[in-house]
Amino acid sequence: MKTLLIAAEKGGTGRTALLCQLAHYFCLVRRLRVLVIDLADPACSTVSLARASKAVVLDGERAVVLAGESHANTPKGRIQVLPARAIHGLTLEGADAGARYHANMRHLLRVVEPFADVCLIDCPPLPDIRTVCIEATVDAMLSPILLSQEAFDSAADLINGAHGVRNVRAKLNPSLRFIGLLPNMVERTLLQQIQARVLQARLSVWLIPDPKNPNGYLHMPRLEEIAKAQAVGVSVLDLTRTDHAARMAWLAMRACFDVIARQLDSVEPRLADGQAFNGEAFHA
Ligand SMILES: Nc1ncnc2c1ncn2[C@@H]1O[C@H](COP(=O)(O)OP(=O)(O)OP(=O)(O)O)[C@@H](O)[C@H]1O
Numbered sequence: 001m002k003t004l005l006i007a008a009e010k011g012g013t014g015r016t017a018l019l020c021q022l023a024h025y026f027c028l029v030r031r032l033r034v035l036v037i038d039l040a041d042p043a044c045s046t047v048s049l050a051r052a053s054k055a056v057v058l059d060g061e062r063a064v065v066l067a068g069e070s071h072a073n074t075p076k077g078r079i080q081v082l083p084a085r086a087i088h089g090l091t092l093e094g095a096d097a098g099a100r101y102h103a104n105m106r107h108l109l110r111v112v113e114p115f116a117d118v119c120l121i122d123c124p125p126l127p128d129i130r131t132v133c134i135e136a137t138v139d140a141m142l143s144p145i146l147l148s149q150e151a152f153d154s155a156a157d158l159i160n161g162a163h164g165v166r167n168v169r170a171k172l173n174p175s176l177r178f179i180g181l182l183p184n185m186v187e188r189t190l191l192q193q194i195q196a197r198v199l200q201a202r203l204s205v206w207l208i209p210d211p212k213n214p215n216g217y218l219h220m221p222r223l224e225e226i227a228k229a230q231a232v233g234v235s236v237l238d239l240t241r242t243d244h245a246a247r248m249a250w251l252a253m254r255a256c257f258d259v260i261a262r263q264l265d266s267v268e269p270r271l272a273d274g275q276a277f278n279g280e281a282f283h284a
């Protein structure tokens with residue numbers, strides 16, 4: 001199981017929308033067993049994915065039962081969602097709360113490892129300590145940002161700050177793959193083009209190269225169809241059957257998701273077989 005955290009320093013950058021659409025992509029295009037762990041508050045990924053019954057929402061007991069199933073029993077092309085409320089013991093309380101949260105997060109990922117190929121995690125904005133703990137546990141991280149000066153400052157902090165990717169990699173999770181910054185809701189206006197050049201000048205090494213454009217980097221346009229699909233709880237791919245504009249939107253999204261999926265393909269999962277869950281309990 002590969003684990004991907006979608007995190008940012010700011011709210012409203014599209015973490016939940018990208019996570020849900022990526023979950024649909026892994027399920028419908030890649031035919032993978034997808035697990036979404038929704039640790040954001042409120043649990044908007046859970047609400048969106050459950051809206052059209054495109055995903056199975058697990059409660060605590062069902063999650064434990066599923067964890068005992070073998071690989072072969074869990075069908076391909078299915079999304080399962082584990083909201084924070086269903087994960088007993090994953091709370092931030094008392095002395096050493098951060099260390100315990102980190103240990104319990106590692107434990108949780110071992111428990112769910114047998115029944116998913118890819119696990120996507122939604123979380124509170126950084127520098128929330130829970131998100132830092134998750135960052136210290138996962139295989140890879142992707143950070144959507146908006147094209148604005150304020151967003152660039154927080155993106156620089158997300159990489160170089162005290163709780164930034166560099167520090168987390170140096171001290172807590174050396175194998176963390178930072179897939180990169182993904183400009184989201186990008187519009188074809190002059191102002192956005194100027195902002196895009198500023199971003200490239202300041203943070204180009206952290207952008208994701210676009211294989212279709214040697215001088216460009218990966219970004220997600222502002223697509224009305226994403227907001228529409230999120231509102232009804234489906235993939236933009238589902239909208240293409242009846243909506244011509246959705247076909248163009250899906251082509252742009254698919255090109256972007258293909259690159260992200262290939263990056264994730266090349267990541268070595270941390271939870272190698274030898275480290276599989278051995279029955280240890282949550283740290284109380
Ligand atoms: N590329 C996009 N094109 C159009 N709309 C988008 C796009 N990405 C996100 N949105 C819309 O922008 C809004 C904010 O996105 P979303 O809720 O995913 O952000 P978030 O980072 O999860 O926010 P929060 O901090 O509240 O959790 C939503 O209405 C979503 O549907």
Ligand SMILES: [Mg+2]
Nearest residue numbers: 015016040044
């Ligand atoms: Mg959100």
